[in-house]
Amino acid sequence: MPRGEDICDLLVIGGGINGCGVARDAAGRGLSVTLAEMSDLASATSSASTKLFHGGLRYLEYFEFRLVRESLIERETLLRAMPHISWPMRFVLPYHKDMRFESDTPTYKLLNTLMPWMRGRRPAWLIRLGLFLYDNLGGRKILPGTATLDLTDAPEGAPLQDRFTKAYEYSDCWVEDSRLVVLNARDAEARGARILTRTQVMSAEQSEGLWQVTLKDTGSGQTRVVRARMIVNAGGPWVGELIRDAIHARSTDDVRLVRGSHIVTRRLFDHDKCYFFQGTDGRIMFAIPYETDFTLIGTTDQEHADPDEKPVCTPQEQAYMVDFVNAYLKQKISLDDIVWTYSGVRPLYDDGSSSATAATRDYTLKVDRSAGAPVVNIFGGKITTYRRLAEGVLDLVGKEMGALQGKWTAGVPLPGGDFKVAEVEAMIADLARLYPFLGPVWARRLIRAYGTDARLILGNVSDAAALGRDFGATLTRAEVDWLMDREYARTADDVLWRRSKLGLRMTPHQAETLDEYMRLRHAESISAAAE
Numbered sequence: 001m002p003r004g005e006d007i008c009d010l011l012v013i014g015g016g017i018n019g020c021g022v023a024r025d026a027a028g029r030g031l032s033v034t035l036a037e038m039s040d041l042a043s044a045t046s047s048a049s050t051k052l053f054h055g056g057l058r059y060l061e062y063f064e065f066r067l068v069r070e071s072l073i074e075r076e077t078l079l080r081a082m083p084h085i086s087w088p089m090r091f092v093l094p095y096h097k098d099m100r101f102e103s104d105t106p107t108y109k110l111l112n113t114l115m116p117w118m119r120g121r122r123p124a125w126l127i128r129l130g131l132f133l134y135d136n137l138g139g140r141k142i143l144p145g146t147a148t149l150d151l152t153d154a155p156e157g158a159p160l161q162d163r164f165t166k167a168y169e170y171s172d173c174w175v176e177d178s179r180l181v182v183l184n185a186r187d188a189e190a191r192g193a194r195i196l197t198r199t200q201v202m203s204a205e206q207s208e209g210l211w212q213v214t215l216k217d218t219g220s221g222q223t224r225v226v227r228a229r230m231i232v233n234a235g236g237p238w239v240g241e242l243i244r245d246a247i248h249a250r251s252t253d254d255v256r257l258v259r260g261s262h263i264v265t266r267r268l269f270d271h272d273k274c275y276f277f278q279g280t281d282g283r284i285m286f287a288i289p290y291e292t293d294f295t296l297i298g299t300t301d302q303e304h305a306d307p308d309e310k311p312v313c314t315p316q317e318q319a320y321m322v323d324f325v326n327a328y329l330k331q332k333i334s335l336d337d338i339v340w341t342y343s344g345v346r347p348l349y350d351d352g353s354s355s356a357t358a359a360t361r362d363y364t365l366k367v368d369r370s371a372g373a374p375v376v377n378i379f380g381g382k383i384t385t386y387r388r389l390a391e392g393v394l395d396l397v398g399k400e401m402g403a404l405q406g407k408w409t410a411g412v413p414l415p416g417g418d419f420k421v422a423e424v425e426a427m428i429a430d431l432a433r434l435y436p437f438l439g440p441v442w443a444r445r446l447i448r449a450y451g452t453d454a455r456l457i458l459g460n461v462s463d464a465a466a467l468g469r470d471f472g473a474t475l476t477r478a479e480v481d482w483l484m485d486r487e488y489a490r491t492a493d494d495v496l497w498r499r500s501k502l503g504l505r506m507t508p509h510q511a512e513t514l515d516e517y518m519r520l521r522h523a524e525s526i527s528a529a530a531e
């Protein structure tokens with residue numbers, strides 16, 4: 001039987017980046033918001049991205065100028081609001097005359113008509129034109145522009161085969177995707193939103209103009225009903241399933257699920273720049289310095305039929321990525337060099353494109369009233385556009401509910417991000433000075449994860465022992481307790497693979513010990529609350 005009832009303005013389904021971004025924006029405009037996430041925050045696509053705030057250089061070939069321009073402008077807005085979890089990166093694009101277009105890009109079709117003798121090759125002048133647009137389409141103030149590199153001389157040429165003699169270098173930004181989600185959720189909660197994790201939306205029915213939404217606590221199995229004036233369906237890969245099976249809307253819009261996988265190897269090169277490799281099949285592949293000691297390689301585009309089928313990086317995808325980078329690297333890698341893989345599903349708007357690579361990466365927002373009360377369905381989108389997407393959703397909410405307070409999120413830092421981009425190194429040095437037992441590596445990790453909140457976690461301690469039990473890889477009880485109390489973490493996986501990537505450095509036994517500690521602590525907090 002449903003237990004209890006309450007009413008809110010917005011019920012947001014899904015605690016990925018889009019759901020949490022909408023919840024934060026809406027709460028900041030004074031709306032009452034409940035967000036329900038059936039698993040952990042960022043447990044689906046939003047922890048499985050390539051982790052770039054980027055304009056999307058390759059989308060230029062698909063003439064996605066709106067998306068690229070919005071994303072380019074947005075990169076620096078986001079970087080300023082979260083200088084702890086995001087940072088500028090330089091991308092090195094080695095040039096070789098055999099690089100080809102994918103055959104269904106509009107640019108390929110155009111060039112094939114005008115210059116058939118190119119036979120699908122991507123000429124250097126076109127790359128330069130793309131980079132010129134990339135530099136100039138959208139408000140670049142912090143990030144440096146494009147440069148040309150002589151690979152026979154530059155250190156970036158050292159790991160590459162000798163046939164690569166020239167490269168272009170351009171800027172984008174890195175972001176810790178799953179921390180981005182959690183910080184949005186925290187800020188939403190600080191502004192009055194209710195964030196319910198491990199809470200599944202089972203059904204939504206309209207009654208007297210309000211939604212009656214049945215929520216299930218996935219731990220206890222208990223259900224309850226929440227009433228809401230509007231629903232925002234940010235279910236990511238499940239958006240279509242929610243429309244059909246939970247909301248029972250007659251919408252014809254659908255999602256196209258495209259899986260993308262990554263492999264992680266030990267560090268493959270010494271410098272801190274990324275490679276942007278072009279393939280002879282028209283696709284591209286990034287090789288990115290990752291978590292200090294590793295290299296992240298991705299991604300793929302594979303059709304994925306069912307959102308409930310857990311995405312995994314298949315042996316074929318692993319081999320494809322290994323072969324792809326081996327066409328560039330001097331020191332070839334093998335499948336044995338892979339230390340971790342992950343995979344996620346892009347919830348793209350089904351625009352009828354022929355290939356998964358060509359399906360639009362832009363977002364589409366649709367208001368549907370066919371089930372009685374209004375729901376906004378979110379399709380597609382990038383991590384990079386989540387804040388603008390949230391503003392778009394709030395515009396639609398305003399049309400349904402009457403005028404809302406204005407846009408506010410540009411320029412407002414996320415928790416821990418209240419400092420300048422240029423100050424990060426000084427912050428790391430300050431933390432290491434204040435807490436000498438941390439050393440530079442641990443201090444860097446804490447500032448990069450928590451920014452100014454790092455000091456709140458460490459408190460007034462003078463040695464590592466005062467931070468409580470050491471779970472390994474610099475993870476202490478003080479940090480785990482913070483993550484459980486302030487960042488919705490419940491299991492070791494939440495901590496080791498989403499709030500951090502310490503899973504790369506821990507043994508299975510250490511992970512089990514952490515899980516046991518968290519389980520006990522959670523059980524104690526439940527019984528304390530029941531008393």
Ligand SMILES: Cc1cc2nc3c(=O)[nH]c(=O)nc-3n(C[C@H](O)[C@H](O)[C@H](O)COP(=O)(O)OP(=O)(O)OC[C@H]3O[C@@H](n4cnc5c(N)ncnc54)[C@H](O)[C@@H]3O)c2cc1C
Pocket residue numbers: 013014015016017018019036037038039040041042043044045046047048049050051052053054199200201202234235236237238242258259260261299300344345346347378380381382383384385
């Ligand atoms: C391989 C790959 C690489 C990418 N790289 C980049 C990149 O570098 N830069 C970039 O900008 N973008 C990138 N993206 C795109 C970006 O990751 C996604 O667009 C974004 O994460 C989608 O977020 P979301 O909130 O819509 O979906 P999700 O993160 O999937 O969130 C949806 C949530 O809804 C929850 N949910 C579903 N049904 C229910 C229910 N019934 N009740 C409660 N909760 C429910 C799910 O558990 C899930 O957590 C990449 C995507 C992929 C797959």
